[in-house]
Structure formats: structure tokens, C-alpha cells
Amino acid sequence: MKSCHTAKETKADYSPTHVLKTASSLKKQDSPPKKIALMGNPSAGKSAMFSQMTGVTVIISNIPQTTVMVQQGLSQINGHKVLIYDLPGVYSVTAATEDEAATKEFLISTPLDAVIDIVDATRLERNLYLTLQLLELGLPIVVALNQVDLLKTLDLDIDVDSLEKELGVKVVPTIATQGEGVHATLEAAYKVAPAERKTTYRKIDYDDHVEHALESIIPLLPETRVPKRGFAARLLEGDKDFESKVDESTLTFVKGLRDEVQQAHNEDIAVTIARGRHSTADLIANAVMVKKVHKPTFAEKFGDIATRPRTGYPLLFLLVGGMLALIFYVGGFLSDLITAFFEDTVFPPIYAFVNAQVVNVFITSAIKSTLLAIAAAAAIAIPYILVFFIFLAILEDVGYLPRVATLLDRQAHLLGLHGRSLIPLLFGYGCSVPAIMATRALPTKKERIITTILITMIPCSARSAIILGVAATYAGVPYALAIYLISLVLIVASGRMLKSVVPGRTAGLVLEIPLIRRPALVPIIKKTWLRMKEFLYIAIPLLIAGSIIFGWLDLTGFSRLIEGPMTPITVGVLGLPAFTAICLIYGVLRKEMAMEMLAIASGTFIFSAVMTPIQIFVFCLVVTLYIPCLATFSVVVRELNWRWAVGGSIFTIVLALIVGGVAHWAFMLL
Amino acid sequence: MSQKYELSPSEEEYLEAIYTKQEGEEGSATTRNLAECLGVKDASVTEMLKKLSEKGLIDYTPYHGATLTEAGLKIATKVKRKHRLLEYFLVNVCGIDKQESHKEACEIEHVISDKAIDTLSAQLGHPSTCPGGRIIPEGEYPEGESELVKLSDVGKGAYMIRFLTSREPETISRLCSLGLLPGLTVKVLRKISKGPLIIEMKDTQIALGRDVAESLLVSPEEKEREKGKGKKKRAKGAPSHVTAS
Numbered sequence: 001m002k003s004c005h006t007a008k009e010t011k012a013d014y015s016p017t018h019v020l021k022t023a024s025s026l027k028k029q030d031s032p033p034k035k036i037a038l039m040g041n042p043s044a045g046k047s048a049m050f051s052q053m054t055g056v057t058v059i060i061s062n063i064p065q066t067t068v069m070v071q072q073g074l075s076q077i078n079g080h081k082v083l084i085y086d087l088p089g090v091y092s093v094t095a096a097t098e099d100e101a102a103t104k105e106f107l108i109s110t111p112l113d114a115v116i117d118i119v120d121a122t123r124l125e126r127n128l129y130l131t132l133q134l135l136e137l138g139l140p141i142v143v144a145l146n147q148v149d150l151l152k153t154l155d156l157d158i159d160v161d162s163l164e165k166e167l168g169v170k171v172v173p174t175i176a177t178q179g180e181g182v183h184a185t186l187e188a189a190y191k192v193a194p195a196e197r198k199t200t201y202r203k204i205d206y207d208d209h210v211e212h213a214l215e216s217i218i219p220l221l222p223e224t225r226v227p228k229r230g231f232a233a234r235l236l237e238g239d240k241d242f243e244s245k246v247d248e249s250t251l252t253f254v255k256g257l258r259d260e261v262q263q264a265h266n267e268d269i270a271v272t273i274a275r276g277r278h279s280t281a282d283l284i285a286n287a288v289m290v291k292k293v294h295k296p297t298f299a300e301k302f303g304d305i306a307t308r309p310r311t312g313y314p315l316l317f318l319l320v321g322g323m324l325a326l327i328f329y330v331g332g333f334l335s336d337l338i339t340a341f342f343e344d345t346v347f348p349p350i351y352a353f354v355n356a357q358v359v360n361v362f363i364t365s366a367i368k369s370t371l372l373a374i375a376a377a378a379a380i381a382i383p384y385i386l387v388f389f390i391f392l393a394i395l396e397d398v399g400y401l402p403r404v405a406t407l408l409d410r411q412a413h414l415l416g417l418h419g420r421s422l423i424p425l426l427f428g429y430g431c432s433v434p435a436i437m438a439t440r441a442l443p444t445k446k447e448r449i450i451t452t453i454l455i456t457m458i459p460c461s462a463r464s465a466i467i468l469g470v471a472a473t474y475a476g477v478p479y480a481l482a483i484y485l486i487s488l489v490l491i492v493a494s495g496r497m498l499k500s501v502v503p504g505r506t507a508g509l510v511l512e513i514p515l516i517r518r519p520a521l522v523p524i525i526k527k528t529w530l531r532m533k534e535f536l537y538i539a540i541p542l543l544i545a546g547s548i549i550f551g552w553l554d555l556t557g558f559s560r561l562i563e564g565p566m567t568p569i570t571v572g573v574l575g576l577p578a579f580t581a582i583c584l585i586y587g588v589l590r591k592e593m594a595m596e597m598l599a600i601a602s603g604t605f606i607f608s609a610v611m612t613p614i615q616i617f618v619f620c621l622v623v624t625l626y627i628p629c630l631a632t633f634s635v636v637v638r639e640l641n642w643r644w645a646v647g648g649s650i651f652t653i654v655l656a657l658i659v660g661g662v663a664h665w666a667f668m669l670l
Numbered sequence: 671m672s673q674k675y676e677l678s679p680s681e682e683e684y685l686e687a688i689y690t691k692q693e694g695e696e697g698s699a700t701t702r703n704l705a706e707c708l709g710v711k712d713a714s715v716t717e718m719l720k721k722l723s724e725k726g727l728i729d730y731t732p733y734h735g736a737t738l739t740e741a742g743l744k745i746a747t748k749v750k751r752k753h754r755l756l757e758y759f760l761v762n763v764c765g766i767d768k769q770e771s772h773k774e775a776c777e778i779e780h781v782i783s784d785k786a787i788d789t790l791s792a793q794l795g796h797p798s799t800c801p802g803g804r805i806i807p808e809g810e811y812p813e814g815e816s817e818l819v820k821l822s823d824v825g826k827g828a829y830m831i832r833f834l835t836s837r838e839p840e841t842i843s844r845l846c847s848l849g850l851l852p853g854l855t856v857k858v859l860r861k862i863s864k865g866p867l868i869i870e871m872k873d874t875q876i877a878l879g880r881d882v883a884e885s886l887l888v889s890p891e892e893k894e895r896e897k898g899k900g901k902k903k904r905a906k907g908a909p910s911h912v913t914a915s
Contacts, residue, residue, distance in 0.1 A: 091848060092843075092847035096840055096844060097840075123872075123873070123874055125849070208763070263797075264762060264794070270843065271842065274847070274851060275851045275852075278851060307868060309865075405877070407865075409862075410863075410864050410865035419877070443840050507840035507841050508841050508878070508882035509877060509878060509879030509882060510845060510876065510882055511876065512874060512877075513868065513874075513876065
């Protein structure tokens with residue numbers, strides 16, 4: 001069986017820009033492994049499928065010209081190695097959101113040997129919309145009809161053979177979460193022959209105007225690996241990627257045809273073409289599916305409870321409260337354990353060794369700083385962030401998050417956003433880094449920018465650790481609550497302001513609400529693990545580097561030096577003791593460092609002995625609000641750009657100083 | 671108080687002709703130019719005008735001219751609409767040349783029902799001008815029938831999407847991807863006050879922001895209306911005709 005695609009692969013079409021070391025698994029074999037991409041709607045079960053197919057050895061890399069990450073992993077079928085790409089979930093091959101645009105970019109620039117289209121059996125018509133597009137574009141696909149186990153609970157049945165005949169491609173029923181059908185799917189994908197696709201695939205029935213137009217366009221098209229009919233449809237739609245592949249005169253001709261069709265239908269061409277695709281998908285789905293009388297299941301009733309405001313809000317409070325409690329009690333407990341472990345077991349021998357053997361003071365400092373950084377990462381990342389990720393992964397898989405977005409859409413408008421943005425904002429309570437990464441799913445740039453900046457103002461686990469550990473404990477619980485409240489008010493106010501300041505549009509909420517389903521353990525673990533890896537990969541180098549540098553600054557007495565010049569701010573504006581200056585500087589590296597430095601600089605852990613309750617309050621307030629930590633800053637640079645990162649930071653610093661100053665002076669006057 | 675006028679085809683022709691004259695330069699129709707236009711004798715015209723005047727469809731001053739009354743205008747507009755829509759259909763869809771189409775439309779317009787023409791218009795995507803370049807008058811929605819309202823204004827029940835007024839590319843793209851297009855039946859499950867709507871389409875639940883729901887114009891589904899289940903609220907200022915930008 002010839003693989004005609006290898007002939008075209010002269011160089012790697014995209015190179016990973018971030019690589020986590022998994023050396024041996026990536027050694028090239030004699031013939032390059034076949035490249036297979038996983039595509040499908042969000043919630044169709046791609047991640048489950050991917051994690052079943054690949055092992056632990058997974059690389060995360062960038063799709064060029066985007067910030068969207070694609071996971072790739074090695075798998076094997078019948079002794080042959082294959083490379084599997086897990087693309088973001090999309091409804092259509094368009095460029096409406098960053099995820100969709102990136103997926104499209106990937107499909108265009110990467111020659112693939114096969115595409116596995118994961119179709120959610122419980123949403124057949126909708127999923128076929130994507131399938132038909134993939135066929136129209138001439139991609140060699142195999143359909144994995146996933147979640148067939150849910151068909152029974154919904155009183156549905158699908159005739160797989162019929163579906164195969166209708167589509168003209170191989171269809172494999174699967175239950176990805178249980179591993180069923182995964183092997184068969186991979187096998188079919190490995191064997192799929194691309195050449196056939198061009199003639200035997202199921203064509204979309206468009207309406208007459210469009211069909212006439214397509215017929216006129218087809219003769220003008222160059223030979224590419226995309227079937228001419230699909231090419232023509234894309235051109236008619238106004239797809240920029242395809243427009244760039246034809247000459248000026250053809251473009252003008254197509255534009256003329258497009259205007260004619262739009263005139264005739266009095267609607268956007270996109271709508272007309274979409275309708276053609278959907279009606280064909282409808283036809284196919286109705287031909288192969290049997291529906292029986294259906295009574296709502298428990299899962300559906302639960303889903304209802306989540307979205308009905310009267311029951312939904314209480315449920316939300318319960319869950320959020322439960323999550324926070326879980327994070328801080330369980331997380332706090334684990335954090336203490338890990339810190340104790342490092343301090344009692346790891347540090348002493350290493351310190352002893354270093355102190356005895358190493359002469360250079362700077363190296364000593366560097367080693368100690370590195371250890372501290374690692375310990376801190378472990379003590380914060382594992383207990384707080386990991387617990388948070390797990391909790392969120394569960395909610396995600398169950399299908400709860402879109403319901404929250406719906407419920408809180410109206411409230412989100414207060415912030416100048418839509419319900420969708422609330423999910424990344426919720427992430428922000430755990431850690432800003434994954435929260436900002438989650439903004440990729442938002443459809444417009446404006447929403448991404450506003451949501452990102454607001455996330456940097458949300459008290460993450462580290463900041464909450466300070467608020468609770470310092471303010472609540474040493475100043476009083478009302479002060480701690482006040483800080484949370486103030487930050488909330490400021491976030492709302494900032495959101496509204498940003499809404500007018502940031503250019504661009506926001507898109508209205510159009511959100512699919514998936515079925516409630518039982519979460520499966522393995523996909524959750526794998527998903528969480530991958531997120532942790534991404535986070536640690538960003539955070540740890542920064543923490544280590546930052547710690548070393550700060551350690552050296554400390555060594556050279558810089559810390560003392562900074563106190564003086566900063567007095568106008570620390571003492572004058574904020575009314576804090578002068579030694580807090582260095583704490584605020586350190587807080588830029590990691591927020592909890594502000595707390596640690598406070599102990600070191602003041603000489604004690606009993607903060608109430610050296611600062612008044614007001615001073616503690618102001619200190620914690622400022623730390624909560626001002627500039628996000630270094631890791632967050634770097635993610636903002638990555639996701640948006642330098643301007644927004646710097647601008648946002650300055651904004652938060654100024655805000656923190658103003659609010660802190662006001663608090664200080666207000667209390668002075670009372 | 672809408673009376674149903676049962677008019678003969680020739681009566682309708684007259685009203686149509688008077689409408690055309692009024693639309694055009696003359697401003698009103700005289701016996702002379704009507705006779706010319708319709709190819710009949712002056713006397714026949716006079717007789718007909720008297721009849722129409724008695725029915726309250728025109729104001730007729732002998733030897734001066736005829737103008738349509740409000741009732742007459744309604745009917746004439748409707749006939750004109752049918753004519754132009756039929757012309758549009760015959761020329762653009764059936765591929766018949768303009769002259770032939772005009773002749774055919776002249777015949778069909780008198781026998782085709784209001785409902786059929788409204789459906790035809792919807793199927794054609796509510797075209798706004800006929801092949802001759804003249805405006806196609808808007809349809810009238812007699813009580814109880816397809817009145818277009820915003821999805822955000824309706825209560826629970828089944829509706830058919832008729833038109834999408836949004837011009838935002840992201841929203842259009844999103845709606846297209848999910849299949850929320852004119853011609854689709856959706857069921858409104860829940861409305862969160864001042865917040866999103868939750869609808870069901872093709873066995874999936876979708877949450878729509880209020881602003882998106884406002885841009886979707888719908889009409890109640892047949893079955894629901896007859897059963898009396900669908901609560902069709904009267905929208906304030908429901909647009910009867912929306913043009914694309």
C-alpha cells in the first residue's frame with residue numbers, strides 16, 4: 001500500500017517550539033511514522049481517545065502563528081509507529097475562534113496520512129456537519145462513532161453499516177473512555193487510502209443557486225489535493241485561505257457569483273452554504289438513526305437542576321464553597337507536609353554539604369535559592385493547584401461548566417463579558433497561569449484581553465494563602481473578607497472600564513450544553529497531568545531563575561538599598577513599615593514570597609507584633625492587587641503581547657497603590 | 671375589522687392597474703389611461719370603476735379619475751406583491767424570460783392563495799425587488815398567522831427560525847456551525863430572566879445570550895398554535911420585513 005503522502009514531505013511542516021523531554025520514544029524509525037490527526041466537536045471524546053491511543057510520552061507544541069497548543073504522541077498499531085495529533089475541538093472548519101483558526105491552519109500546512117473524525121453518536125446531525133466538511137476538503141478520514149454506550153440511555157439506535165454507505169467512509173463504533181473500538185479505529189486509520197476519497201465521498205447537496213455557481217467555478221481551479229467541488233465551495237464562501245490560492249480574475253468572477261447568490265437569497269452566503277451542509281447532515285442522520293420514546297434520565301434531570309436559576313445558584317455556591325474548602329484544607333494540609341518534608345529531610349543535608357564544600361558565596365546562594373524555588377513550587381503547585389485542576393477536570397468532564405456559564409451570563413455582563421469568560425475566571429481562583437491559557441477558547445480578541453487582565457486581579461491560591469495566612473490570622477477575619485470584597489468590586493469596575501477602552505467586539509453567547517455524563521477516571525488523570533506539566537514547564541524555570549537572582553541581590557545588600565528610595569511609597573502612601581519594601585519587590589517573583597520576606601524582614605512570624613491591623617490589611621490588599629507574578633506575566637506575554645502585559649501590570653500597580661493609599665488615609669482619618 | 675373581499679380576476683386587475691398608475695408619474699388613474707393600459711373600451715372602464723367605488727375600494731370622480739381607498743390599496747398591494755414575487759420566481763428559479771414571466775404572473779397572481787405566496791417568499795428568502803427592479807411590497811400577516819417575533823420575546827414552546835438579523839461575523843459563524851439557521855425548528859426550554867435562553871434544537875441544548883436571541887426572528891410552529899400551547903406574546907414593534915445590509 002503506497003503512502004503517496006510521504007513523497008511530499010520534504011521537511012517538517014511545523015516544528016515544536018516547546019518540548020518536554022521524552023528522549024527515547026521520539027527516536028526516528030527507518031520510515032517516518034504515519035501522521036494521524038484527531039478531530040471532532042468539543043465534548044465528542046477526543047481527549048479520551050487520544051489518551052487511550054498514546055502513552056505517557058506526549059509532547060505539547062505550538063501550531064505556528066497561533067498560541068494554540070497541540071498535543072502529539074506516539075502510538076503503535078500492528079507493529080507500526082504512528083504519530084497522533086490531538087487537535088482542539090471544533091464545530092466547523094472555519095476561522096471563527098482561535099482554536100478553529102489554528103486547527104484549520106494545521107490541516108492546511110501539515111500533510112496528514114489520515115484523520116480520525118470523532119463523532120458523538122448522541123449528537124449525530126451536528127457532528128456530521130464537520131464530517132461532511134472534512135470529506136469536502138478531500139481529507140482521508142475514518143469516523144469513530146463515539147459514546148455509543150449513551151445511545152441506549154437516550155433510547156436511540158444507529159445503523160452503522162447504513163452510515164458507512166451514506167458517507168462512503170469507514171465507521172467504527174467506539175467507547176473511548178473504556179477503550180472500546182480504539183484499536184479498530186487506529187487500524188482503519190492506518191489503512192485508509194487517500195486517493196479514493198476524491199471520488200467516492202459523500203457530496204453535500206447545496207441549493208440550486210449554489211450548485212450552479214460551483215459548476216461555473218470548478219473549471220477555473222488548479223489541481224490540488226483538495227477536491228475541486230470543495231475548493232469551489234470554500235471560494236464561494238469567501239474563505240481567505242483558499243482565496244489566496246487562485247488568481248485575481250478568478251477571484252473577481254467568484255465574487256460576482258457570490259453577490260448573485262446573496263441577492264437571490266437575501267442572506268449572507270455563509271448562511272446559505274451552512275444550510276446546505278446542515279440539511280445533508282440531517283438527511284444522513286435521519287436515514288441511519290432510530291429514535292424511540294424517551295423518558296428523561298437522572299443525568300438529564302441533574303443537568304436541568306444546574307441551569308434552572310432557583311436551584312442552579314445554590315448548587316453553584318455549594319460547589320464553589322466546597323472547592324475552596326477542599327483546596328485550602330486539603331491543600332493546606334498537604335502544603336504543610338511538603339514544606340516540612342523539604343525543611344526537615346531535604347534541606348539540612350544539602351545545606352550542610354554546600355556550606356562545608358562550596359567556597360563561592362554566590363554559588364552557595366544560587367544552590368540554596370534553587371532548592372527554595374523547587375520546594376516552593378512543590379509546596380504550592382502540588383497541594384493547591386493540583387487539587388484545583390482535578391476538581392475542575394471533573395466538573396469539565398461531567399459537563400457542568402457550560403451550565404455555569406449560562407447561569408452567570410447575565411452577571412458576566414456586569415463585567416462587560418459573556419458567560420463563557422467565567423470559566424477561565426473561575427480557574428483564576430486556583431492559579432492565573434492555566435486560567436489565562438483557558439482564554440484561548442473565547443471567540444473574540446477583546447474578550448480574551450479583558451478576561452486575561454481581570455484574571456490577573458483575581459486572588460489566586462497564592463494570594464489567598466497570604467490573605468488567609470496573614471490578614472485573617474494576624475489582623476482579623478473581617479479584614480480578610482474585606483480584601484476579597486474589595487478585589488471583587490475592583491474586578492467588576494475594571495471590567496466595565498476595559499469594555500469601553502479595549503477596541504473590538506464581543507460575540508454573543510452561543511454555547512452548546514452537553515449531556516451530563518459520568519466522569520471517567522483515566523481521562524481526568526491524564527488531562528490534569530498534562531495541564532500540570534504545562535504549568536510547571538512555564539513556572540519552574542522562572543522561579544529558579546528569579547530565586548537565584550533575588551538571592552544574589554540579597555547577598556549583595558541590595559535589599560537594604562531599596563528600602564530607602566521606596567519609603568515615599570511604602571511609608572508615605574501606604575503607611576507601612578519601611579521593611580515591607582523588599583517584600584513587595586519579592587512578591588513580583590512569587591506572591592507568597594511577599595509573605596515569606598515579611599517574616600524575614602520583620603524578624604518574626606507573628607506579624608501582629610510588628611504591624612498594626614490596618615498595616616497588615618493594607619499590605620495584604622496591595623499584594624493581592626498589584627502586578628501579577630512573573631509566571632503569570634510571561635503567560636500574558638505569550639497569549640496576548642508585551643504591550644498588554646506591561647500595560648496591565650502598570651494598571652494593577654497604580655490601582656493597588658491608589659486603593660492601598662485610600663485605605664491607609666481613610667483609616668487615619670477615622 | 672378585516673373583510674374578505676372576493677374579487678374577480680378582472681376586478682383585481684383594475685385595482686392593480688390603478689395602483690401602478692398611482693405609483694407612476696400620473697399620480698392617479700383616469701378612465702382614458704386605464705382603458706389604454708388594460709386594452710378595453712372606455713365604457714367598460716367606467717362601469718367597472720363604478721362597481722369598485724360601490725365596494726368602497728376606490729374613490730371615483732366621473733371624468734376625473736380614480737384613486738385607491740385604504741381597503742383598495744391593501745388589495746392592490748397584495749396583488750402587486752404576488753405578481754412581482756411570481757415574476758421573480760419564474761425568472762430566477764424557473765429560468766423563464768421576463769416577458770413570458772410577466773404574462774404568466776398576470777394569470778397566476780389571481781388564483782394563488784396568500785399562504786402559498788408567503789411560503790414562496792420565505793423559500794426564496796424574501797427577495798426585495800422583482801426582476802424589473804421594482805420593490806416587492808411587504809407581506810401582510812393577518813391575525814393569528816406567521817407574525818415574526820424575536821426569539822427573546824417569546825415564551826416556552828416550539829418555533830421556527832425565519833430570519834437572522836445579526837451582522838456580527840463571529841455570531842453568524844457560530845450559529846452556522848451549530849445549524850441554527852432559518853428553516854429550523856427550535857424549542858424554548860427556559861428563559862433566565864434578563865439572561866440567556868436555553869433552547870433545544872436537533873436534540874441538543876444550546877444557551878443563547880439575550881442579544882443573540884434578539885437577532886433571531888421566529889414564528890410559532892403550526893402544531894403548537896393549534897394546540898394552544900405556545901405562548902405567543904405580541905412583540906413590541908415586531909418588524910414585518912427586514913432587509914439585509
